[in-house]
Amino acid sequence: MVKAYINGTGCISAQNTISESWFFETITPPNVDYYNAIEPSYKDYIAPNLLRRMGRAIKMGVTAASVALKNADVKEVDAIITGTGLGCFEDSERFLLALLNNDEQFLTPTSFIQSTHNTVGSQIALIMKCHHYNYTYVHRGFSFESCLQDALMLFNEGKKTILIGGVEEHTPNYIHLLRRAKKFQAQDSSVAYWNSKTPGTQIGEGASFFVLNSLKTEKSMACIEGIQTFYKPKTADDILTKLNSFLKLYHLNLSDIDVTLMGFSLDVNFDEKLQKLLPIIEKESCPAYYKHLSGEYHTSSAFALWLAAQLIEKQILPKAISISQKTPTSIKRILIINQYLGINYSFMLVSHV
Amino acid sequence: MISAIGNNVAESFLSLSHSKTGIGKINYLPTRYKDEFLAGEIKLSNTDLKDLVKDNSPDLNRNSYLAMLAAKEAVLHSGIDTKDGLRTGVISSTTVAGMGKTEMFYKEMFEKDDNLNVLDTHDCGDSTERIADYIGDVDYVTTISTACSSAANSIMLGCRMIKHGLLDRAIVGGVDALSKFTFNGFNTLMILDKEWCKPFDENRKGLNLGEGAAFLVIEGENALIKRNGKALSEIIGYANANDAYHQTASSPEGYGATLAINQAITMSGLTPQDIDYINMHGTGTPNNDLSESIATKKVFGNQVPKFSSTKAFTGHTLAAAASIEAVISTLSLQHQLIFPNLNFKTPITETHLVPVTALLKTPINSILSNSFGFGGNCSSLIFKKV
Amino acid sequence: MEVLIEKLKRQVIEQLNLVEVKPEDINPDSPLFGEGLGLDSIDALELIVLLEKHYGIKIEDPKDGKTIFQSLTTLAEYIKANGKS
Numbered sequence: 001m002v003k004a005y006i007n008g009t010g011c012i013s014a015q016n017t018i019s020e021s022w023f024f025e026t027i028t029p030p031n032v033d034y035y036n037a038i039e040p041s042y043k044d045y046i047a048p049n050l051l052r053r054m055g056r057a058i059k060m061g062v063t064a065a066s067v068a069l070k071n072a073d074v075k076e077v078d079a080i081i082t083g084t085g086l087g088c089f090e091d092s093e094r095f096l097l098a099l100l101n102n103d104e105q106f107l108t109p110t111s112f113i114q115s116t117h118n119t120v121g122s123q124i125a126l127i128m129k130c131h132h133y134n135y136t137y138v139h140r141g142f143s144f145e146s147c148l149q150d151a152l153m154l155f156n157e158g159k160k161t162i163l164i165g166g167v168e169e170h171t172p173n174y175i176h177l178l179r180r181a182k183k184f185q186a187q188d189s190s191v192a193y194w195n196s197k198t199p200g201t202q203i204g205e206g207a208s209f210f211v212l213n214s215l216k217t218e219k220s221m222a223c224i225e226g227i228q229t230f231y232k233p234k235t236a237d238d239i240l241t242k243l244n245s246f247l248k249l250y251h252l253n254l255s256d257i258d259v260t261l262m263g264f265s266l267d268v269n270f271d272e273k274l275q276k277l278l279p280i281i282e283k284e285s286c287p288a289y290y291k292h293l294s295g296e297y298h299t300s301s302a303f304a305l306w307l308a309a310q311l312i313e314k315q316i317l318p319k320a321i322s323i324s325q326k327t328p329t330s331i332k333r334i335l336i337i338n339q340y341l342g343i344n345y346s347f348m349l350v351s352h353v
Numbered sequence: 354m355i356s357a358i359g360n361n362v363a364e365s366f367l368s369l370s371h372s373k374t375g376i377g378k379i380n381y382l383p384t385r386y387k388d389e390f391l392a393g394e395i396k397l398s399n400t401d402l403k404d405l406v407k408d409n410s411p412d413l414n415r416n417s418y419l420a421m422l423a424a425k426e427a428v429l430h431s432g433i434d435t436k437d438g439l440r441t442g443v444i445s446s447t448t449v450a451g452m453g454k455t456e457m458f459y460k461e462m463f464e465k466d467d468n469l470n471v472l473d474t475h476d477c478g479d480s481t482e483r484i485a486d487y488i489g490d491v492d493y494v495t496t497i498s499t500a501c502s503s504a505a506n507s508i509m510l511g512c513r514m515i516k517h518g519l520l521d522r523a524i525v526g527g528v529d530a531l532s533k534f535t536f537n538g539f540n541t542l543m544i545l546d547k548e549w550c551k552p553f554d555e556n557r558k559g560l561n562l563g564e565g566a567a568f569l570v571i572e573g574e575n576a577l578i579k580r581n582g583k584a585l586s587e588i589i590g591y592a593n594a595n596d597a598y599h600q601t602a603s604s605p606e607g608y609g610a611t612l613a614i615n616q617a618i619t620m621s622g623l624t625p626q627d628i629d630y631i632n633m634h635g636t637g638t639p640n641n642d643l644s645e646s647i648a649t650k651k652v653f654g655n656q657v658p659k660f661s662s663t664k665a666f667t668g669h670t671l672a673a674a675a676s677i678e679a680v681i682s683t684l685s686l687q688h689q690l691i692f693p694n695l696n697f698k699t700p701i702t703e704t705h706l707v708p709v710t711a712l713l714k715t716p717i718n719s720i721l722s723n724s725f726g727f728g729g730n731c732s733s734l735i736f737k738k739v
Numbered sequence: 740m741e742v743l744i745e746k747l748k749r750q751v752i753e754q755l756n757l758v759e760v761k762p763e764d765i766n767p768d769s770p771l772f773g774e775g776l777g778l779d780s781i782d783a784l785e786l787i788v789l790l791e792k793h794y795g796i797k798i799e800d801p802k803d804g805k806t807i808f809q810s811l812t813t814l815a816e817y818i819k820a821n822g823k824s
Contacts, residue, residue: 048758052758086475086476092534095537095538096455096459096534099456100459104385106788107537107538107540108785108788109538109781109784110785112534112537112538113538113600113601114600116500117477117498117499118498118730119600122597122729123728125595125728126729128597131596131608132594132595133594133595134499135499135593136499137495137498138476138477138497139477139478139494139495140482142478153513157513177462177463229493229495231482231485231492231493541784543801600781601781602780
């Protein structure tokens with residue numbers, strides 16, 4: 001089966017991951033109902049004549065991509081694939097509000113152009129002068145997974161180096177409206193994140209990009225063995241059945257998985273099935289969680305993949321993300337089980353190189 | 354397929370065969386420019402669409418209605434049964450998504466709580482999941498958004514997933530309803546024509562926006578044989594390349610377009626001389642039609658096949674365009690007809706290409722269909738007669 | 740004319756989000772497009788909106804922008820000749 005090797009990563013998130021040396025030294029406390037990304041000085045990454053037009057999602061995506069490319073020491077890729085659920089929302093909103101406030105007059109093109117969902121991917125292509133395959137996936141909690149699925153198919157078709165990434169942004173207005181719609185909550189410190197009894201997630205934002213290679217090189221930090229998505233499973237048992245079938249493809253059982261990163265989102269309704277699965281995972285593997293670091297958004301599984309690569313490289317499972325008291329003796333394999341809105345479920349299998 | 358030229362494939366075929374354009378006055382879109390511009394608007398209100406879909410769910414919007422109707426038509430037409438144990442995927446595309454409804458309620462949301470749930474259906478994945486739920490027993494869903502090449506990319510992904518053994522069949526295509534957001538966006542780019550668009554004409558001034566949805570059921574050979582199904586056409590080549598020139602404009606030499614066309618032809622195993630007809634992207638903008646003409650001449654030299662743009666029928670339906678044109682290409686192959694490039698008088702001075710301007714009955718074995726979008730996203734598909 | 744040119748400098752910087760550019764950096768006779776400020780076709784569309792919003796001048800054909808937007812001076816002269824406000 002085709003594998004993908006992670007040769008470079010770049011991550012902007014609610015943690016100081018853009019500093020690249022970050023590994024749990026400081027953690028943004030989860031007692032807020034939404035996270036802002038910790039952003040770098042974009043001037044250090046993007047030329048001013050391009051920067052002046054970019055909304056935050058584009059800046060985050062382009063920067064994370066350029067960090068990944070630099071870390072991989074790669075200047076050309078065979079494909080650029082980006083995932084985003086909401087797209088360049090800041091620009092969409094800017095154009096929309098101008099339209100509504102001025103009754104469709106005196107509208108300017110820049111925010112409209114920048115609001116198209118494939119702007120991040122096409123901006124990266126423009127900067128790299130890359131004429132190759134360029135796709136943007138925009139399906140909710142499958143946006144990033146679809147990128148990865150596509151990359152594995154492209155490797156099967158003979159491509160060698162692919163840039164993929166997930167990006168999401170929120171705006172003050174969006175936060176305001178979602179708060180009024182009671183979509184959020186801050187974590188109640190008396191209740192474990194993975195045992196929530198109340199609805200609401202902590203919304204986050206960020207960009208995580210990866211340079212993937214079809215072959216292992218000295219830069220390879222982890223290996224993506226496989227990915228599977230599935231839509232609206234009916235029960236936790238459904239998920240478990242699918243999970244076992246998925247692992248069987250790689251001749252594995254749950255007990256072969258050293259760490260299982262689980263996409264608990266703090267929302268009791270969305271987390272319901274994962275909560276039911278947790279005892280089984282706890283028995284066979286070391287369960288961990290991550291959305292208290294990233295916040296919840298359509299492409300938070302990209303953050304999970306970035307985190308998995310860090311854990312494998314450093315061979316440490318920090319207490320800050322560990323669910324049980326178990327610690328693995330070594331981290332050879334990580335399984336990411338993500339869910340979004342309790343509707344989009346995915347498995348990603350990541351291994352040591 | 355549902356668009357300005359018909360509410361289903363049969364109606365669309367009648368319009369195409371009788372050179373009956375769907376572009377006209379705007380009736381439903383509440384824009385202040387209603388009387389200034391023409392568009393390819395579907396002649397149905399949201400209430401009409403709701404009645405056709407037979408779903409009173411309040412969180413549906415125009416985009417979802419169109420997607421559900423077109424996808425259902427495709428499934429019924431194909432005769433597939435999603436409960437038969439074969440793996441079915443829905444791969445859709447959209448750029449407008451729920452913006453048509455969001456723009457109606459966005460300001461109000463800051464004052465009242467009544468319509469906050471509109472935000473839940475704002476994103477691109479919503480209409481795809483509506484299709485999946487409407488059809489039922491769907492194993493895989495995803496959505497693509499690459500501007501005007503979106504649906505071609507959906508079709509391509511479906512083909513590749515079947516080839517890789519990840520799916521047995523897929524319902525692929527795209528949808529975009531008209532919205533004030535998109536309408537005004539294109540207006541700020543000054544690429545709309547206030548009159549009927551003139552693809553490939555020297556005096557073209559811009560595009561007419563349209564709306565619609567079109568889906569195709571594509572199956573691998575094994576799945577088709579297993580259920581004794583009948584193919585209407587075959588997809589034998591496809592490619593996606595990037596112009597990497599400008600955010601919205603195509604490069605003067607049509608670099609990305611040339612790449613996509615050449616790669617698709619190479620993949621198909623055909624040579625340029627084998628292509629019998631090109632369904633061009635042909636939006637009617639000064640930039641696209643010249644760039645596409647130059648790319649066409651680069652690939653085909655002095656032997657440019659018969660070609661037409663059908664956007665003077667439907668308008669430019671953005672993320673639905675490539676799948677609408679895939680349906681039109683399939684109709685062309687089935688009936689051995691080339692549908693005309695309406696409203697053409699004078700060839701472009703630089704390139705002198707003359708499209709087919711009247712309905713033409715002629716042998717067609719293979720069709721090249723182009724779709725080029727913002728962000729330099731260029732896609733080409735090749736269809737073959739079965 | 741000087742006043743108009745100084746006003747235009749600030750408006751252009753704001754409209755095009757030229758955060759690194761100060762009014763005193765702009766030579767009114769230097770080309771706006773290509774070299775000089777290095778603006779592109781999207782900026783031309785933005786300037787068309789600026790003309791309508793601040794000076795009540797509507798440009799129907801974007802190709803007209805080529806001559807009008809050659810430099811800040813030509814832009815100012817066009818506004819003086821055609822402006823309503």
